Amino acid sequence: MTSPLVTSEVGRLRTVLLHRPGAELRRLTPRNNDELLFDGVPWVARAQDEHDAFAAALSSRGVEVLHLDRLLAEVLDVPDARDQLVTAAVDDPRIGETLRHTCVAHLSDLASDELAAALIGGVAHDELPGARGLAFELMGPGDFVVRPLPNLLFTRDSSVWVGDQVAITSLAMPARHRESTITGAVYAHHPRFAGPQRLYDPTLEHLEGGDVLLLAPGVLAVGVGERTTAGGAERLARRVFTRGLAHTVLVVPIAQERATMHLDTIATMVDVDAMVMYPAVADTLVAWTVRAGEEPEAGDLRVSGPRPFLAAAADAMGIDRLRLIDTGLDPVTAEREQWDDGNNTLCIGPRLAVAYERNTVTNKALEDAGIEVVPIAGDQLGSGRGGPRCMSCPVVRDASPA
Known part of the structure; x- marks a missing residue:
């Protein structure tokens, strides 16, 4: 494996980091796409086909x-990395202490590949088993406890x-x-x-x-x-x-x-x-x-x-x-x-x-x-x-x- 080194925009490209879009794009709706910085709601399967063709080219x-989601799943086998990323995922003043504890427990129990998917694709209100608390009750069914990252x-x-x-x-x-x-x-x-x-x-x-x-x-x-x-x-x-x-x-x-x-x-x-x-x-x-x-x-x-x-x-x-x-x-x-x-x-x-x-x-x-x-x-x-x-x-x- 060659060590990372980049000194220009045009030297022959040897290794590149990509992220194949996934479930996070399926979270986009006309109601939230502006907040999530998209100009529309993409056709996810076609976007994936386009990205696969880009990677193949x-x-x-x-x-x-290199695919970021795959590297992330491997990193989540490291306890320090797992703790850091779970903590970051719930560092959100919207959700309150009660819901934060529930979400941490849920994420911490996931296998590394499942956790990677949740960190990228987000966790919605109705996907969090055992959730309770004021913040939870005031959320709508489609609201995100952990926001997706399209x-x-x-x-x-x-x-x-x-x-x-x-x-x-x-x-x-x-x-x-x-x-x-x-x-x-x-x-x-x-x-x-x-x-x-x-x-x-x-x-x-x-x-x-x-x-x-x-x-x-x-x-x-x-x-x-x-x-x-x-x-x-x-x-x-x-x-x-x-x-x-x-x-x-x-x-x-x-x-x-x-x-x-x-x-x-x-x-x-x-x-x-x-x-x-x-x-x-x-x-x-x-x-x-x-x-x-x-x-x-x-x-x-x-x-x-x-x-x-x-x-x-x-x-x-x-x-x-x-x-x-x-x-x-x-x-x-x-x-x-x-x-x-x-x-x-x-x-x-x-x-x-x-x-x-x-x-x-x-x-x-x-x-x-x-x-x-x-x-x-x-x-x-x-x-x-x-x-x-x-x-x-x-x-x-x-x-x-x-």
């Missing part, structure tokens, strides 16, 4: 696929590897808080990872993996918008500098809107010197350049800017220019394909990217620019607003070619 190109599908957000260290992120939305406890427990307790050094922690300022792009070895871009705060970007910058993981962090303000919730919803790398970007922001996207100050061990920072993002990125990467793939989209098509995650691609290697098949115009532009596109279906997977990059957390990549 990666495997067929030599990528080892967004666990997007494994990019709850953790991101920078070099050989892992950032367990601080997720902004309440519906997603427990995702990082699951990911963190897997990295801490599963023998595949052997407790890597943590670069970030969920108790810190909000920072999500979809906002972190490893543009080149030593160069990170961090989006600041709906999900990641400036404080989170600053904290990450201090840590990557003091640990020698990067020399430059580009902080990129993005609109606080659903369609642009993360930096990777508007721009992703498709080659060592090229990216695809939402045309509406290509001319206006800027970056603040952050580097270590005179006393890096003390967390001293030097901040300059703002400058046009593409120019600032090229300078930081040490290249003449960062090529922007010209998609040639008219404004209406651009907006449609942006909403359908047309710019959220996953590089398997230089000039080889996975993309949703429905974004035909963007994909054609990529192919015309010499990027081989691996098309996958995503009609149902995309109802949570995320594309191939959102659904994947690279764990091992080859060093990026020069």
